[in-house]
Amino acid sequence: MSEPVALFRLAYASRSIIDPARVPVEIPRILESARRSNAAQDITGALLFGADGFVQVLEGPVAAVEQTFERIQCDPRHAGVAVLEAGPVGQRDFDGWSMAFAGRQPDLQVAALGPAPDILGLLQAALRRMAGHPVPARSSATMPPGRHPGRANGPGRVPPSPSAAAGG
Template identity: 40%
Template sequence: MDCPIDYKRLIYTSCIRGSLSDGDVAAIFAASRRNNGLDGVTGILLIENRRFLQVLEGPAESVDLTFERIRADERHRDVVVLDEQCEAERIFADWAMAGWPGERPANAVEKLGRLLRHAPAEVARYFPSLNVPQPV
């Protein structure tokens, strides 16, 4: 997707292939923060119910390259793009990669909830513990 404005936001989900230890999860967050910081990508990663849900934001080319690395990562299977948009500003501008388990800052939950309320309904259903109101 070509973005005529500043940033691209991509939301995807995937199933976890195999098992992840606490050490594996910590390594994923450390690598994400390092790589995303270098690439100008921000976002949030949730790991819950044997699924990944991630929001990537940044320059379109950087987001695309980051997502291609993720798709090639053998820890992921059944990778599905849930939403892809061009945006004038970032929601998670302050985080190279916020996420949980491990950290669950209140403002991250608030921002993610706001994002999910405006995203396709199928996004929120993957993560019921966030208690995002569903449209009726």
């Protein structure tokens, strides 16, 4: 029986330096390349884009998360990258999401890329945990079955890996 791959989670905040006029182009671009690459690397996570910038959670095998974060840090579309949390975890918060997205701009057309229901609840839980607050019984860190997106394998959503299914 093979050892389950150790899971690592990294969260950071950064300041967007995308020209506001370019936001509707650049955010979908970021999501598209993130989802393609993350799915191939067994990375899951979430990206929050707000007025001040980004908060992103990456989770997966440690080497994959580190390599991806190295690339992200060098990306000229943001600056002031500050790590909020980095360490081993027992399970994924964003299982099945190659990169879930939450953002306030209704005109971004990212809906077509499949925003995750309850993404804000999951991010809130992650942020509370980082701040040292207890998170009650994963209630807000689990997607209620009734609120899963209809397209189970739609953009951003990846099928559970065989190892995750087998290993629990």
